[in-house]
Amino acid sequence: MTHPPAEMRAALLAVGKRLTPDRELLMDIIHQNPHMGALDIHRLAQEKRPRIGLATVYRTLRLLEELGVVESERLGEDHSHYEIRGRDHLHLVCSGCGKVLDVSSPIDRAGIACQYGFTVTGARLELVGVCAACRRNSRSRFRSAA
Amino acid sequence: MTHPPAEMRAALLAVGKRLTPDRELLMDIIHQNPHMGALDIHRLAQEKRPRIGLATVYRTLRLLEELGVVESERLGEDHSHYEIRGRDHLHLVCSGCGKVLDVSSPIDRAGIACQYGFTVTGARLELVGVCAACRRNSRSRFRSAA
DNA sequence: ATGGCTGCAAACACTTTGCATCGGC
DNA sequence: GCCGATGCAAAGTGTTTGCAGCCAT
Numbered sequence: 001m002t003h004p005p006a007e008m009r010a011a012l013l014a015v016g017k018r019l020t021p022d023r024e025l026l027m028d029i030i031h032q033n034p035h036m037g038a039l040d041i042h043r044l045a046q047e048k049r050p051r052i053g054l055a056t057v058y059r060t061l062r063l064l065e066e067l068g069v070v071e072s073e074r075l076g077e078d079h080s081h082y083e084i085r086g087r088d089h090l091h092l093v094c095s096g097c098g099k100v101l102d103v104s105s106p107i108d109r110a111g112i113a114c115q116y117g118f119t120v121t122g123a124r125l126e127l128v129g130v131c132a133a134c135r136r137n138s139r140s141r142f143r144s145a146a
Numbered sequence: 147m148t149h150p151p152a153e154m155r156a157a158l159l160a161v162g163k164r165l166t167p168d169r170e171l172l173m174d175i176i177h178q179n180p181h182m183g184a185l186d187i188h189r190l191a192q193e194k195r196p197r198i199g200l201a202t203v204y205r206t207l208r209l210l211e212e213l214g215v216v217e218s219e220r221l222g223e224d225h226s227h228y229e230i231r232g233r234d235h236l237h238l239v240c241s242g243c244g245k246v247l248d249v250s251s252p253i254d255r256a257g258i259a260c261q262y263g264f265t266v267t268g269a270r271l272e273l274v275g276v277c278a279a280c281r282r283n284s285r286s287r288f289r290s291a292a
Numbered sequence: 293a294t295g296g297c298t299g300c301a302a303a304c305a306c307t308t309t310g311c312a313t314c315g316g317c
Numbered sequence: 318g319c320c321g322a323t324g325c326a327a328a329g330t331g332t333t334t335g336c337a338g339c340c341a342t
Contacts, residue, residue: 017321022323052323054324055326059323
């Protein structure tokens with residue numbers, strides 16, 4: 001529980017990237033706080049390393065995303081949220097305040113209302129994959145990472 | 147089929163808003179082109195009304211969203227996409243180029259691959275609604291429109 | 293004619309990038 | 318010691334806003 005980002009460190013080293021204190025801290029924060037924005041992550045990081053810059057946060061997030069260990073999402077807000085890849089992606093997004101709740105089990109509306117106090121008014125489903133054209137060009141937004 | 151935005155016009159007039167040529171044109175464009183970005187909409191609009199400004203596009207989109215007739219979404223890109231509210235919200239988002247396809251029937255992966263040439267690699271589900279706190283405050287991001 | 297609507301440009305929020313310095317390997 | 322990583326600040330996007338003039342009502 002202390003240092004879960006073992007896979008993250010491995011991913012970095014696997015491509016010859018350096019394991020810096022900044023990156024370790026950021027990986028820890030991302031791992032322990034689901035769907036946070038870059039500015040929140042930065043604010044949290046500054047509590048432990050006051051001199052860390054926002055650019056480093058963005059650069060690290062982008063790097064980790066390219067390595068496939070984190071995933072960024074626009075959850076209806078005007079900024080991105082970041083989380084560990086492969087975790088559940090069923091989110092409850094409040095149309096009032098934009099708050100995001102995680103749901104981990106297959107659910108029904110009554111169950112959600114009961115368990116999370118969240119009233120579902122609409123759904124939005126995105127299937128991510130590769131379209132015909134990109135398949136032909138074998139193009140993918142992060143596959144080209146050296 | 148010629149002028150489907152009848153409901154849109156009604157929505158405008160219902161709240162005492164004016165029915166201008168710019169707005170009619172924009173409503174037409176939005177109605178006929180699903181999930182387009184603001185800049186695409188602007189570009190299209192300029193073909194018919196060269197003097198239309200980008201600010202008008204944004205202001206109109208925001209107005210129509212507040213009226214509940216269109217809906218904006220961040221489909222993995224760094225800008226918003228707009229479409230008529232209530233239409234299907236099952237999207238196929240290409241991880242290569244970001245292109246978005248609409249799917250209208252309940253489907254399976256094999257069916258999607260066959261019908262749309264799109265290889266599904268992951269899914270993302272958002273349930274939109276009202277969280278407990280906002281329910282208590284009866285707060286909602288667009289309910290407060292005058 | 294009157295008040296909302298528009299174009300223009302400046303302001304904004306989030307994110308990326310250039311450059312000199314610092315530090316992991 | 319080398320080359321990558323960082324901080325800072327400037328540049329880049331997409332979106333919003335202030336203001337003077339315009340046009341539906």
